[in-house]
Amino acid sequence: MNYKLIANIAKSLLFARLKQTMVAAIGVTFSITMFITLLSFMSGLNDLLDGLILNRAPHVRLFNEIKPSANQPVNFSSEFKNHYNFIHSIKTSNSREQIYNSGTILQAVKNDNRVLGIAPKITSQVFFNDGANDITGLINGIDVLAESELFFFTDYIVSGKAIDIKNVSNSIILGKGLAENLLANVGDVIQITTSKGEIFPLKVVGFFQSGLQEFDKMQSFASIGTTQKIAGKAKNHITEIQIKLKNIEQAPAIAKEFAQLFQTDAEDIQTASSQFETGSKVRTIISYAVGITLLVVAGFGIYNILNMMIYEKMDSIAILKATGFSGRDVNLIFLVIALSIGFFGGLGGLFFGYLLSSVIDQIPFNTAALPTITTYPINYNPAFYFIGSFFSLITTYLAGLFPARKASKIDPVVIIRGK
Amino acid sequence: MEEIIIEAKNISKSFHDPVTISVLKDINFSITKGEFVSIIGKSGCGKSTLLYILSTMDTDYEGELLIGKESMKNKKEADLARIRNEKIGFVFQFHYLLNEFSVLKNVMLPGLKLNKFSEQEVEHKAMERLKTLNIQHLQAKMANQLSGGEKQRVAIARALINDPHIIMGDEPTGNLDKKNSEIVFDIFKQLSEEFNQTLLIVTHDQSFSEKTNRIIEMEDGKIIRQ
Numbered sequence: 001m002n003y004k005l006i007a008n009i010a011k012s013l014l015f016a017r018l019k020q021t022m023v024a025a026i027g028v029t030f031s032i033t034m035f036i037t038l039l040s041f042m043s044g045l046n047d048l049l050d051g052l053i054l055n056r057a058p059h060v061r062l063f064n065e066i067k068p069s070a071n072q073p074v075n076f077s078s079e080f081k082n083h084y085n086f087i088h089s090i091k092t093s094n095s096r097e098q099i100y101n102s103g104t105i106l107q108a109v110k111n112d113n114r115v116l117g118i119a120p121k122i123t124s125q126v127f128f129n130d131g132a133n134d135i136t137g138l139i140n141g142i143d144v145l146a147e148s149e150l151f152f153f154t155d156y157i158v159s160g161k162a163i164d165i166k167n168v169s170n171s172i173i174l175g176k177g178l179a180e181n182l183l184a185n186v187g188d189v190i191q192i193t194t195s196k197g198e199i200f201p202l203k204v205v206g207f208f209q210s211g212l213q214e215f216d217k218m219q220s221f222a223s224i225g226t227t228q229k230i231a232g233k234a235k236n237h238i239t240e241i242q243i244k245l246k247n248i249e250q251a252p253a254i255a256k257e258f259a260q261l262f263q264t265d266a267e268d269i270q271t272a273s274s275q276f277e278t279g280s281k282v283r284t285i286i287s288y289a290v291g292i293t294l295l296v297v298a299g300f301g302i303y304n305i306l307n308m309m310i311y312e313k314m315d316s317i318a319i320l321k322a323t324g325f326s327g328r329d330v331n332l333i334f335l336v337i338a339l340s341i342g343f344f345g346g347l348g349g350l351f352f353g354y355l356l357s358s359v360i361d362q363i364p365f366n367t368a369a370l371p372t373i374t375t376y377p378i379n380y381n382p383a384f385y386f387i388g389s390f391f392s393l394i395t396t397y398l399a400g401l402f403p404a405r406k407a408s409k410i411d412p413v414v415i416i417r418g419k
Numbered sequence: 420m421e422e423i424i425i426e427a428k429n430i431s432k433s434f435h436d437p438v439t440i441s442v443l444k445d446i447n448f449s450i451t452k453g454e455f456v457s458i459i460g461k462s463g464c465g466k467s468t469l470l471y472i473l474s475t476m477d478t479d480y481e482g483e484l485l486i487g488k489e490s491m492k493n494k495k496e497a498d499l500a501r502i503r504n505e506k507i508g509f510v511f512q513f514h515y516l517l518n519e520f521s522v523l524k525n526v527m528l529p530g531l532k533l534n535k536f537s538e539q540e541v542e543h544k545a546m547e548r549l550k551t552l553n554i555q556h557l558q559a560k561m562a563n564q565l566s567g568g569e570k571q572r573v574a575i576a577r578a579l580i581n582d583p584h585i586i587m588g589d590e591p592t593g594n595l596d597k598k599n600s601e602i603v604f605d606i607f608k609q610l611s612e613e614f615n616q617t618l619l620i621v622t623h624d625q626s627f628s629e630k631t632n633r634i635i636e637m638e639d640g641k642i643i644r645q
Contacts, residue, residue: 002534009528016519319515322476323529323577324504326497413471416511416589 006329010336013316017309024305025345027298028396032349032388033356035291039384040357042287044377046280052211053273056151058119058242059251061272062109062258064099065265068092102238105262114245114254119146121240122224124231126200127193130182134193137178139220141227150244153221155372160186160206165223172226173206177217194230202226292391299395302341306334306403310410317407318415331408338400339393346392350385422452423488424584424617430472430482432465442468443480443640450585450619455611457628458621460637467589469637470621474507474587475499487584504532508578512590515574516562522573523549523558530580541580548576552606568599575606579616586610588620592627604630 014021068090074080099105102120109118122141127134144166147153154162158176165171174184184190188204202222210216222230228237243258245251251268259266270277310317317330361378426449433441442465450456460466471477472484475491478499484491486506491499503509516525523545530541549555552572557565565573571591578586588607592600604627610616611632620631628634636644 002532005528005531005534012517012519012524315515316517316519319517320528321500322474322503322509322511322515324500324532326500328497329500329532411476413476416513416515417467417471 006332007336009320010333010340013309013313013333014337014340017312020305020309021341024302024341025348027301028295028342028345028392029348029352031291031294031298032346032392033352034294035388035391036350036353036384037356037360038287038291039387040353040378040380041360041376042283043381043384044379046283047379048373048377050276050280053276054269056156056210057269057273058151059245059248059269060243060255060258061267062099062105062241062243062262062264063239063267064097066092066097097239098233098237099239099241099262099264101262102236102241105241105264106238108262109241109243109258114247114250116244116246117146117150118244119143119150119242120224120238121242122227122231122233122238123240124227125195126230128178128182128220129191129193129199135178135181137192137218137220139172139192139222139227139230141222141224143224144221150242156208156210158207158209160204162206164205165221165226168203168205170200170202170226170229171205171222172202173208173221174204175216175219176207176209177213178220179204179207181217192230194232196232198232200230291388295391295395298345299399302338302396302399303403306338306400307406309337310334310403310407313407314410314415317410318412321410321412322416327408330410331404334404334407335397335400338396338404342392342396345396346389349392350388353385353388354380423449424452424454424486425450425473425619426485427469427473428483428485430469430480430484432468432472432477432480441640443472446482446642448635448642448645450617452584452617453611453615455607455618455632456620456635457631457633458619458635458637459623459625459628462623464637465640466621466637470587470589470619473619474509475503504529505581506584508575508581508583508586510571510574510578510586510588510591512593516565516570516577518561518563520562521558522554522560522562522565525562525573526577526580529577533581545576545580548579549573551579552576568595568602571595571599571603572606575603579610585617585619588618588622590622590624591620592622592624600624600627 072085072087072090074085074087106118106120109115120143124139124141126137126139128137142153144153144162148162157173160173162173165173172190174182174190182190184204186204186206189201190204192200192202194200208216208219208221210219224238225235228235231237243254245254248269252270255266255268258264320330321327357378357380360376363376365373365376367373427446430443430446431441432443433439446469458466458469468477472480475484475486486502491502494502516522517528520528523542526545526548527541530536530544531538536544546555546558549558552575554569554572554576557569557573562570562573575586592603595603607618607620608630611618620627622628634644635642
């Protein structure tokens with residue numbers, strides 16, 4: 001088989017109808033361009049939205065939920081074992097929000113080699129005093145170094161310095177919305193009332209903006225020590241342990257394991273933010289569907305053009321066959337034509353797709369909700385480029401398959417005698 | 420004993436659609452090397468049909484066809500294509516050059532397909548054929564820039580590229596004026612006399628056939644004189 005000759009003939013046929021060839025190739029280029037751009041943009045956006053939640057969310061969260069015991073005393077009684085027991089208005093008793101034995105647990109989790117890092121946390125409800133009004137809010141006591149390293153805390157600080165809550169005693173970082181309500185600036189001293197009724201002055205050292213407005217109107221951050229002081233608790237009072245794992249996929253299993261081991265409640269990220277994953281998945285499916293539809297349309301374009309070309313080149317096909325080219329050769333010639341349209345069109349598509357996504361990447365995108373973002377997000381994942389080129393070849397191959405078969409079946413006698 | 424190039428044994432063919440019509444009935448003849456044969460007959464007598472069976476392009480027939488003692492029955496399409504490429508040269512009524520290629524490339528194509536010689540050798544051979552036919556000045560032109568007579572001469576050069584056992588022509592002068600017809604005939608004559616080339620030409624041009632070595636006359640699907 002003389003492949004060089006086949007390629008040569010295919011090339012001549014392609015160049016003989018340059019305009020048609022270009023139209024077909026541009027169809028492929030356009031669809032691949034849009035495919036790449038759409039997927040890069042969509043997945044950039046997905047990553048951004050996921051990042052909003054997932055970057056800051058711990059993979060496994062250990063905490064103690066205040067809830068009534070599932071096993072009420074009546075259930076232990078042998079006397080009423082065969083009865084249906086209805087108990088109304090159960091109240092919780094003797095349960096503390098604090099994690100028991102927090103020091104030991106922290107040590108044990110830290111030594112687990114599946115764990116990337118941990119950040120203890122304590123939350124306390126307070127009132128922010130704003131003249132005659134009190135604004136309800138939450139103070140999160142955090143280990144600012146661990147929090148910055150694991151959950152990108154510093155990314156969300158819009159003014160001031162995160163480390164100051166550790167370095168300045170009795171200091172606080174306010175949510176942007178909360179600060180606006182309190183008319184507080186960095187350096188001001190604000191007053192809070194604890195749930196126990198004590199009044200406590202705190203120095204504002206920075207503002208925090210997460211992108212979720214409701215969140216920013218409620219939250220503030222202080223060091224663990226400061227928060228323990230506000231809440232009037234001891235040094236070992238920790239209400240939450242946030243764990244970041246090396247492999248996020250292990251979260252559900254590890255959450256279950258830790259819950260049993262440490263006798264606490266544990267929540268994994270997959271359960272906590274399942275709605276985000278669903279959203280991302282649906283958006284990805286839609287982008288793929290649109291991209292592939294574009295390609296299929298381009299495929300039909302190629303099919304039409306090849307079909308037309310075969311009718312036009314009937315004589316040439318007949319003469320090729322009469323002078324010794326077999327049906328297989330003719331089939332190959334037209335497949336090569338289809339595949340080269342797909343290959344070069346697809347190559348152009350990859351190039352323009354990259355170009356267009358870089359252009360989108362430069363468009364300013366400033367929103368108060370997303371302080372760290374200045375331009376539209378683009379994900380330059382090489383996988384999209386692989387999928388794009390793979391699909392461009394597959395669709396053009398399929399589009400060329402039937403016309404090429406038809407060409408190979410042409411009976412030269414009918415054409416030559418039919419004149 | 421002279422070398423037999425092509426032999427037809429009891430070849431018959433009928434069309435079945437819509438009713439069975441017999442177009443060829445029990446054709447028997449053979450052509451030996453160096454013969455210049457013409458097949459004549461009225462329109463519809465089956466002479467072109469016979470030629471396409473002999474050319475291996477039409478495989479729907481009964482009887483046996485031997486090319487160089489090799490039976491063409493039960494051969495695969497790809498094998499028949501190779502035999503056409505190697506052993507048979509074609510000249511048609513309507514020239515049939517590939518318009519996408521230059522004259523030289525048109526002549527070279529069957530040679531390249533044969534893949535026996537390098538591209539340089541095929542090109543050299545193609546130039547020789549063009550020189551023999553006195554059209555070497557046309558080599559760089561595109562096929563669609565030629566006149567009818569020129570195209571037919573290029574087609575003959577292409578038929579010659581692989582040194583075929585036989586050249587078959589289906590009314591090769593049918594679409595040409597008198598002057599060009601004469602040029603084409605003279606080329607055939609020259610090939611026959613100088614190169615001992617075997618030729619089989621279907622024609623209804625009386626003056627053409629009279630000048631050939633041997634005439635096979637057909638009527639109603641039968642050979643009536645040979």
